[in-house]
Amino acid sequence: xxxxxxxxxxxxxxxxxxxxxxxxxxxxxxxxxxxxxxxxxxxxxxxxxxxxxxxxxxxxxxxxxxxxxxxxxxxxxxxxxxxxxxxxxxxxxxxxxxxxxxxxxxxxxxxxxxxxxxxxxxxxxxxxxxxxxxxxxxxxxxxxxxxxxxxxxxxxxxxxxxxxxxxxxxxxxxxxxxxxxxxxxxxxxxxxxxxxxxxxxxxxxxxxxxxxxxxxxxxxxxxxxxxxxxxxxxxxxxxxxxxxxxxxxxxxxxxxxxxxxxxxxxxxxxxxxxxxxxxxxxxxxxxxxxxxxxxxxxxxxxxxxxxxxxxxxxxxxxxxxxxxxxxxxxxxxxxxxxxxxxxxxxxxxxxxxxxxxxxxxx
Numbered sequence: 001x002x003x004x005x006x007x008x009x010x011x012x013x014x015x016x017x018x019x020x021x022x023x024x025x026x027x028x029x030x031x032x033x034x035x036x037x038x039x040x041x042x043x044x045x046x047x048x049x050x051x052x053x054x055x056x057x058x059x060x061x062x063x064x065x066x067x068x069x070x071x072x073x074x075x076x077x078x079x080x081x082x083x084x085x086x087x088x089x090x091x092x093x094x095x096x097x098x099x100x101x102x103x104x105x106x107x108x109x110x111x112x113x114x115x116x117x118x119x120x121x122x123x124x125x126x127x128x129x130x131x132x133x134x135x136x137x138x139x140x141x142x143x144x145x146x147x148x149x150x151x152x153x154x155x156x157x158x159x160x161x162x163x164x165x166x167x168x169x170x171x172x173x174x175x176x177x178x179x180x181x182x183x184x185x186x187x188x189x190x191x192x193x194x195x196x197x198x199x200x201x202x203x204x205x206x207x208x209x210x211x212x213x214x215x216x217x218x219x220x221x222x223x224x225x226x227x228x229x230x231x232x233x234x235x236x237x238x239x240x241x242x243x244x245x246x247x248x249x250x251x252x253x254x255x256x257x258x259x260x261x262x263x264x265x266x267x268x269x270x271x272x273x274x275x276x277x278x279x280x281x282x283x284x285x286x287x288x289x290x291x292x293x294x295x296x297x298x299x300x301x302x303x304x305x306x307x308x309x310x311x312x313x314x315x316x317x318x319x320x321x322x323x324x325x326x327x328x329x330x331x332x333x334x335x336x337x338x339x340x341x342x343x344x345x346x347x348x349x350x351x352x353x354x355x356x357x358x359x360x361x362x
Contacts, residue, residue, distance in 0.1 A: 009062035145184035
């Protein structure tokens with residue numbers, strides 16, 4: 001990630017609060033009906049929406065990848081339509097955002113910000129586009145695994161964790177390995193509940209229950225897994241600081257462990273300073289053969305880049321290969337290169353394949 005782009009993003013960060021107010025005020029001026037249609041509470045929610053969108057804009061500017069901001073705009077529209085909110089309001093708000101950014105941001109920042117916002121407006125004008133259906137959700141296919149994923153999610157939505165667990169264990173008894181269960185049953189179900197939550201088809205309680213239940217079921221699967229003999233390689237796995245989503249990286253750690261890797265799983269929201277302390281073994285050598293880092297949202301992109309930069313400056317572990325994954329990297333094909341990683345994996349199985357080529361032989 002280029003230093004000049006990070007600096008431009010920092011300049012957006014520094015004025016996010018006043019920009020939010022100016023954009024909200026301009027939107028109200030351009031559409032006097034806004035306040036009467038949304039009320040005081042609704043207008044405050046608009047301000048929150050603007051602030052978050054500016055944060056996504058800053059990440060897109062830092063990475064110099066407008067697709068990150070476009071995806072956020074499409075994601076917002078999906079939520080607006082689900083709530084029966086006119087998406088013309090979103091487009092008008094983006095137009096106001098573009099105008100204010102052109103007027104108020106520094107001259108070295110405004111052109112890039114304006115370009116990315118314009119790209120988002122064009123994407124909205126192209127017609128229906130659902131970024132919430134990546135193609136591997138339970139409702140998208142009629143394969144046996146897709147049916148199991150739908151049934152698994154249905155059991156959880158009915159608060160029947162036992163039935164969901166039994167479905168998974170029966171799939172294992174019938175010959176499905178843990179990687180296949182993770183990637184064709186659990187992952188599609190979790191993506192679907194996330195989509196349902198975003199579209200208000202499921203509650204926060206539904207999403208939290210499904211996530212917590214899946215964590216428990218994964219723990220039971222881990223207790224039953226057969227591990228290959230150790231291959232002498234060590235993996236450090238975690239979600240970057242600020243990212244609270246860790247089921248995907250937990251799956252990666254599990255599958256590596258099955259394949260003979262010694263894994264150290266640190267979970268979600270790991271501060272870089274703490275991770276750096278773990279990169280050297282007692283003999284003063286690099287402690288790991290590979291670092292796997294997850295970032296599920298666009299708002300974690302700079303955090304990943306900063307983490308990788310810190311590792312590259314480590315006196316001992318600077319050469320340790322770093323593999324990235326998560327939703328942020330699936331959205332933009334070459335984003336892993338932008339943040340300075342050695343590779344990107346869309347799922348745990350492909351992470352393992354790539355790791356075997358990145359990590360030096362034990």
